[in-house]
Amino acid sequence: MTRRGRSARIIWKMSLAGQALAISVLLAGAATANIVPVPGTKPGGTTPSDYRPTLTIIAGVPVPTKKREVPEGYVATKPKLVLHSQFPAKNYFGAADGPAPLKARAIGSYAKGCLAGGASLPPDGPTWQAMRLSRNRNWGHPDLIDYLKDLAADAPKVGWNGLLVGDLAQPRGGPMLSGHASHQIGLDADIWLREMPNRRLTAEEREEISAISMLKGPLDIKGADRRVDPKKWSDTHARLIRRAASDKRVARIFVNPTIKKALCDFEKGKDRAWLRKVRPWWGHHYHFHVRLSCPNDSVGCKNQDPPPPGDGCGSHLTYWLSDEPWVPKNPPKAGEKPKVVKKRAMALAALPNACRTVLTAN
Incomplete structure (x- = not known):
């Protein structure tokens, strides 16, 4: 094993505080190779070691460092x-601040993959506004960006002023530093169940304003009233989701079971095919989650199996609205904290090999 490899292995076994200290030591001479002289010029009086990259990843951890002026006669390189392979993939993908300059391609599966040639959803459009911009998660496959623009354009036709768009994917997809397990291949988008206002939100408002829950009350109480709140939910919400699900590019839309029930009750017409795509799932009472099918030219992209036949308004939904999924069978005793089992972060080795190319592409 090389010296660098031994150092990385030792750091990986340290506490977070120990990692930070060890990384700071390693960074002392980490950047010399990032400066190359310009042929035919004289180096200035400052040595290349005075330059540091803005971001270095050691032991799978992105470490921001101070950037200094490039010495005269030298050119900075990335x-x-x-x-x-065994370090957390989220640290690599979470550190990427721009897309991979490759042909657009969704790679792998929705919860184990990455994104090449990602496109960004502009923060503002005629009938949409992107939220939580500080997360840098307004990226997706170009097909997803086109879909969102089409849906936003049609939103006023169903009585919805415009979309507030939450998380899509990171610039190169992959596992996120926090939050979603999916949203990895640029084909997932969260759309708030809150209408766009008649003005442009400030950057601060986009970080602080909350989406609106449609729940009437808590779901984890025995005999709970598991319906949407009629003071918050409206037929306009239902028309927007119906329009979203009716697009042939959509594979699934995830909503809270209470919302699925409201949609089943809303559709009085004969065409209930769109309801098959709308699936009940945990959470999703503040937003609905759109998932597109794999684009035809995305080699290596893996679709989910199709939803079961039917509109999904029968026994499957009845189960979701019962106590069984929500009420703990063995609740913790008074004063006892519930046990939380933390999952080990997904290693880079778990992703398709093509995701390494996505990470290293410049």
Whole structure:
């Protein structure tokens, strides 16, 4: 094992505080290779070691460092990204601030993959506004961006002023530093169940304003009233979701079971095919989650199996609205904290091999 490899292995076993200290030591001479002299020019009086990259990843951890002026006669180059297969993939993908300059391609599955050639949803459009911009998650496959623009354009036709769009994907997809398990291949989008206002929200408002829950009350109480709140839910919400699900590019839309029930009751017409795509799932009472099918030219993209036949308004939904999924069978005793089992972060090795190319593409 090389010296660098031994250092990385030692750091990985340290506490977070220990990692930070060890990384700071390693960074002392990490950037010399990132400066190359310009042929035919004289180096200035400052040595290349005075330059540091803005971001270095050691032991799978993105470490921001101070950037200094490039010495006269030298050209800055991007630091080489060294990939370690057993380190958390989220640290690599979470550190990428721009898309991979490759042909657009969704790679892998929705919860285990990445995105090449990602496109960004502009923060503002005629009938949409992107939220939580600080997360840098307004990226997706171009097909997803086109879909969102089409849906936003049709929103006023169903009585909805415009979309407030939440998380799509990171610039290169992949596992996120926090939050979603899916949203990895640029084909997932969260759309708030809150109408766009008649003005442009400020950057601060986009970070602080909350989406609106449609729940009437808590779901984890025995005999709970598991319906949407009629003071918040309206037929306009239902018309927007119906329009969203009716697009042939859509594979699924995830909503809270209470919302699925409201949609089943809303559709009085003969065409209930769109309801098959709308699936009940945990959470999703503040937003609905759109998932597109794999684009035809995305080699290696894996679709989910199709939803079961029917409109999904029968026994499957009845189960979701019962106590069984929600009320704990063995609740913790008074004063006892519930046990939380933390899952190990997905290693880079778990992703398709093509995701390494996505990470290193410049």
